[in-house]
Amino acid sequence: MITRLLIILLLLALITAIIYGRNLIKTEKIDAVFGDPERARGGYHWVIAGSCTILLLWLYFSWDIARSFYPNSANEICQAAKVRASLVPIKYIFPIEQRTLKSTSIIHRETNNINKLKLQLHEETFQSKDRLLYFLNEIEFIIISLANEENLKAPIHNKLKDISDKIEILTINIRKKSYPSYQSLNNEELEGLKNQSSWGATGMEIPFYPATKRGIKLDAAAKEMNVIVEEFFRIKNNNPTFVYKSKSLQTKIRNYKYELQDHQTSEKKYIRAIGKISARVSRSNIFPANTLNLIEKAIRKFDQTQKKEQGNLKIIEALLFPTGKIVASNSCSEQGSGRWLPKPTDTLVIFLHLLKPSEGYKNFPMLWYEMIGVNQIVGFFIPDWIADIIPGRFPVHNSDGTVTSNLKSMVLDIATGEFTAFSVPVPTGHIWDSFLRVLLGLVLGVIAGVPLGLFMGLSRFAKGYFDPVVELYRPVPPLAWAPLIITVFGIDDSGKIFLLFMVSFAIMVVAARAGSSGTQLSKIHAAHSLGASQWQILRQVIYPNSLPEILTGIRVAIGVCWGTLVAAEFLAGTTGIGFVENVARKYMQYEHIWITIFVMGMLGLLFDMGMRKIIDRTIPWRGKG
């Protein structure tokens, strides 16, 4: 219900946005110059339209629109698929979906084989070749006897007539509203139907047992059809000539084989081929051409009728089940790309579960907080050696077994966090861990990269000296570094942060270098003649002048850092978004994979939007100088 409402709202929003946009275009000056960047300003209604389109496409291709508007359709299509499956073997006999009648194609193929062998045999010189030619003629005779309608005995005729009658009756029956007039489900199936959950529920792909009237009808038809088809395949074209001839031929072939000596290899080869042809002809149940006409007609009619009985189900399947279909064998399943696209509603439910701090993923929340004592934080940041450099010695225990603390030991207590203090909330979770890694890597890269980049833009020494290092490692994809760095630094955070640092450092060096080497000489001259020192020129002129390049560099670095981080978390680690995706991939949790992708996209977008705000605020002169 909610999904239906959501879909309608999305459609309405999309249409409204488009109409609003069209009207805006009409009311605006139409003579606006093409290529004027002002023309791309604003347009938030198009953002809405775009987002709605994405969501609707997702809903559509994951079959969620079908599920929300026609919740029973998958179950019914499953029953229709059962009917289709029941018809597959019998249809195969007739030129319905094949080009030729099955018997015709067998005769055609085997006659060809026989002729080929005959031609080869005529070339041979060994004695018994006449016997082999005789075998082949016998097989041809058997084929003729099978193809001749006159040889077909009356009981078989009657049996075939019986089958076509049964199919006709079934065809008439399924047109009736009251069909099936009997209880078509057995006890086991009724039990299964009772416990059957709905389409897309956890652990249930598509409900198998028919739940609707139409479904029951199709299910019953499929069952009856299965029985009829089975019966049909039990009918054999056993005319007396065929039975006698094939039996005697088999004996003769066997005798011939016995007589053969070890060295008669070409005879062996021929008799093996002849034996195979003979076996295929006897096994493949060839019928005279016109005997099956009635059954073919009945099958065609039944197929048409059952399709008609599916009614609007066919249209629903064609329109709302794109890029795939539902197939039935022992169970029903979705097939095609729609299956790999988790339904948005399922994804949302799982996302809400993941967001619950008590559940999270692998017992670690996505994004939450935990209370951490201030003492632990202080102990983390203050290095222990501070206590060591205080003059004096650590206290020695007294004769009564007590220890009097002195300044040195008290400082050590603070440095190691061994004191009581109040707790403060600290963020935690997979998302926070990933975020922190990116932030740390980025900040370290900026702190180290910007000064070096500026220096390299100004000094021949710096440019020459650091160029080989930076330019050699920069073009290597970060993922190529990852295994090495994780081996060196271990799988904890330091390795990942160092990898991110490497990435952002190279980008920042290049950006800052471009910025500083692009400073106009006249500005530097002006600063010189105004009495600025070298340091002041660097700080007050070159650095602010490079800000546009530096900020663009940071923006690029954020994007690359995200990419690298996820790859690094894929390789090793126990927290982080990349870790979640990697584990989800192992367990084939498609919803989780989609959620991680979505979260990463949103975080990247947030980072970038923040950067755009910062850029607009800090370098408003960009492009206006």
Next chain:
Amino acid sequence: MSDLISQNLNMTFNSPEGETVHALQDINFTLKKGQFLTVLGPSGCGKTTLLNIAAGFLHPTSGKMFLGNNEINGPGVERGMVFQQGALFEWLTVEKNVNFGLRMRKENTHQTQKKVADWLKLVGLKGFENTPTYKLSGGMQQRVALARCLITGPELILMDEPLGSLDALTREKMQSLILKLWNETGKTIVLITHSVEEALLLGERLFVMAPRPGRIHKEYELPFCSLGLNNDLREIKNSKEFISTREEVLAMIWDMEEEIMGKTI
């Protein structure tokens, strides 16, 4: 006595093709304190090189330049410079641009603020203190550049085609402003220009320079700037004397240009 003295100034460059270009040859002059010198000449005659040497951005190949008793050896606060494009710091506001020099010298902020207000009033930019410079028009940007240069109290002001990129009307207004500032502050000014009219109007003295090698071709003592202080500039431009001098100088420069073109073709 802080005159600008040039003694046997020579400047040669080596071009990438290995040619030796004589940018300046035996430049000798003495500019008295408070004089307004304009330098005119076809492109490539070494005007800007001369100015850069005076500013200390370039070192002469031989010869010396003095301001007063001090030999010019690197940029210094006593020589302010105004550039063609303003060369303003667009990340700073008008006020911060103007007091850049004072801030770099860490002068008392309270005093500098008063100074900045005075100078902005003088160049006609009162009320624009907190405007970012990239929002100003070309003429206003040059006013900021003038104020920024003058506020530090240099003895000599070097102007490298300061009005080159302005439209005719703004240019005329700025010419009056420069004359007014020169009159009120009594600074020594060297102004380079392409415009013959501007050179005649502003300069107390005028050097017409000739190229290859760069040298002072002719020197004029002009009366127009003192007239311009009290009269309308357009009237002066239409006076007979002005027109005849202008035609003379123009003809001279045309001859030089033709000579160059003849040489190259």
